[in-house]
Amino acid sequence: MKEITIAVVPVAGMGTRLLPATKSQPKEMLPVGRKPVVQYVVEEMTRVGIRRLLFITGAGKTSIENYFDLNNELIQNLRESGKEDLLAEFEFERAPIQYFYTRQRQLLGLGHAVLCAQPFVGAQPFVVALGDSIIGLNAQSDIVRRMIECFWETRAEAVVAFEEVPRDEVYHYGIAQPKTNRDVFEVADVIEKPSVEEAPSNLAIAARYVFAPTIFDALQRTSPGKNGEIQLTDAIRLLLRNGAKVMGITLRNERRYDIGNFDSYFRAFVEFALADEKYGAELRDYVEQLIHDHHS
Secondary structure, X not given: XXXXXXXXXXXXXOOHHHOOOOOOOOHHHOEEOOEEHHHHHHHHHHHOOOOEEEEEEOOOOHHHXXXXXXOHHHHXXXXXXXXXXXXXXXXXXXXXXXXXXXXXXXXXXXXXXXXXXXXXXXXXXXXXXXXXXXXXXXXXXOHHHXXXXXXXXXXXXXXXXXXXXXXXXXXXXXXXXXXXXOOEEEEXXXXXXXXXXXXXXXXXXXXXXXXXXXXXXXXXXXXXXXXXXXXHHHHHHHHHHOOOOEEEEEOOOOOEXXXXXXXXXXXXXXXXXXXXXXXXXXXXHHHHHHHHHHHO
8 A cells, every 4th residue: 555654733723712721831732641632643643654744833832842852861860760661651752753843823724724734745645633633542543544545546636534423513513515325435515614404414524634735726726714714624625626536534433532622621531531541440430439429
């Protein structure tokens, strides 16, 4: 199978729905279980063969750059203090991946953020993985691998991951109009945040994309929408209108954990903490006792 070795991870958003927790740190650096959100995303990319990863950053995001730097002083301190068991937690630092960073100087939407990657990507296909979404418990998902396979097999110009959402929540998402009722399908159209009545399905875009470089031309020709933002969904629609093949793949048993608001963040943290090998069972007993006490 042909590989794709470049990934673009947008992390420039301000995270206003998670204030005050995000006042001085990026939402992508909030811990879910033992790791910050963005580490799960990077580990997922590493497993599917990504070797160069470009973060699209913004103001207040330098902690992400610092996090993925090598910290030899910390490693040496752990060894000298007899805490070598903790070194396994830094395995991600030894992954065969190079990190790059560029600024989205104006927050003009996800489409604009992806367009900022054009000088880095050039004429190669690439993955886009949103930095605030984890796919699968502990990021154990093969969705991007399946998307890359589909990209090469179908000669598509874009492959998009989708998940089923409740019908009354479709207005929050980009929604697919599939040509067939299958797990892998050709996309007829995709609509950004339709009303419940307008939505052609309940298949919502799930934070992972594979693109041919033609997406950049589509983004350049995409008119700004609400708040002057360039929407990635609108650029995908433009591809479709120009006759490009766009494929969709639905998540299987894995869930998408969108760390975009406190409701989804709390749920994700609890689920990951309860699945922790060392502390999960004891935490489950504690939570069950709390619930029992609350209802007694």
